Amino acid sequence: MVTELGPGVWWLDLGMTNAYLVDDPGSEGEDGEGNSSETDGANGDGEGRGSLTLIDAGTPRDTGTIARGINEAGYSLSNVERVLITHYDMDHVGALAGLSGLDAPVSVGAADAGLLQGEHPHWANRKGALQLLTDPLVAEPDLAIEPIEDGVEIGGFRAYHTPGHTPGHVAYVNEARSAAFLGDLVTESDGELQPSPWFISYDTGEVAGSIASLANRLGDFEICGMGHGVPFVRGGSDRLRECADEVRSGE
Numbered sequence: 185m186v187t188e189l190g191p192g193v194w195w196l197d198l199g200m201t202n203a204y205l206v207d208d209p210g211s212e213g214e215d216g217e218g219n220s221s222e223t224d225g226a227n228g229d230g231e232g233r234g235s236l237t238l239i240d241a242g243t244p245r246d247t248g249t250i251a252r253g254i255n256e257a258g259y260s261l262s263n264v265e266r267v268l269i270t271h272y273d274m275d276h277v278g279a280l281a282g283l284s285g286l287d288a289p290v291s292v293g294a295a296d297a298g299l300l301q302g303e304h305p306h307w308a309n310r311k312g313a314l315q316l317l318t319d320p321l322v323a324e325p326d327l328a329i330e331p332i333e334d335g336v337e338i339g340g341f342r343a344y345h346t347p348g349h350t351p352g353h354v355a356y357v358n359e360a361r362s363a364a365f366l367g368d369l370v371t372e373s374d375g376e377l378q379p380s381p382w383f384i385s386y387d388t389g390e391v392a393g394s395i396a397s398l399a400n401r402l403g404d405f406e407i408c409g410m411g412h413g414v415p416f417v418r419g420g421s422d423r424l425r426e427c428a429d430e431v432r433s434g435e
Contacts, residue, residue: 186253189407189417193361194393196253198246201275204239204409205257210340210360235339238288239268239356239365240276242409244321247282261285266339267327270367271353272296274318276411281323288329291338293345296352297331300324311350311386346398348391349380355398363407364420369394370427372413392431399428 185197194209196340220263236259242250251261262285269277269292277300280290299305302324305315327397332338332354344355349368357364368384369391370377379395382388399421416423 186256188257189222189415190361190363193221193363193407193409194253194257195409195415196242196250198242198249201242201411202240202409202413202415203242203246203247203250204365204415205254205259206237206239206358206361206363207259208235208237208340208358208360210358212377235265235340236263237266237268237339238264238286239409240367241267241279241283241287243275243278244282244323247276247279247284248277250283251285253316257306258430262287264288266291268338268341268343268356268365269296269300270355270365270369270411271350272299273315273350273368274322276327278368280325280327286327289330290325291330291332291343293343293350293352293354294331294333296348297329301329309386311316311384342403344398346394348387348389348394349385351386353394357402357405359403359405361407362405363409364402364405364424365409366398366411366424368411368426369398370410372410372415377408377410377423379427379431392434395424395431396428399425 187195194205196203267290268287306312307316332343336343340360341356341358346353346355346369355366380391404421406418408416
């Protein structure tokens with residue numbers, strides 16, 4: 185199911201997890217003419233389009249749902265110019281290898297990039313042990329993998345290293361769309377953001393620190409997309425700050 189959260193921002197509800205699609209007006213071709221917008225979309229003319237970004241990629245069984253969702257939003261997989269991965273987990277990278285027609289670079293936090301390139305998770309950590317169990321289900325994608333660091337700009341997005349759930353976890357913010365995509369740094373429950381729970385986190389102390397740091401670093405934004413739960417269409421930065429306040433009060 186695809187839901188438009190705001191102009192140029194769609195939520196791909198995959199059931200078990202979330203993915204997002206962003207038509208970014210701030211990342212047109214280098215010549216400023218928006219070359220990517222002239223590709224084939226459902227409306228045939230691509231008028232008013234920027235650069236299309238897929239954020240996270242579900243489980244291996246979500247390939248059809250993702251492709252249909254992108255089509256329902258008015259695009260095709262061939263229109264996707266970049267994929268932004270918040271972190272390496274089977275339910276966020278599992279469909280990458282099976283998305284026929286996708287030919288785009290994949291950006292992922294540097295500390296998680298090796299796992300997407302065939303390295304094995306480390307069993308000694310509880311998170312690593314969970315990843316190791318699902319590792320056989322994840323095929324290595326035949327796509328360019330681009331490890332990224334904190335603060336890098338990718339199209340119209342800025343990446344923020346937010347370790348804790350995984351060592352290489354990254355949040356992505358698009359100011360033009362007033363949208364932040366927080367992956368599994370937090371989850372949504374009953375209309376509130378909660379920190380990533382301890383049993384699926386690499387380091388809960390780092391989770392708390394990343395939430396507080398990110399809330400301090402970001403300005404106001406409306407749309408807030410997370411890996412699990414119902415995204416917010418307004419007041420996203422307020423929700424994040426409330427979560428950060430709760431984390432600080434519990435220290």
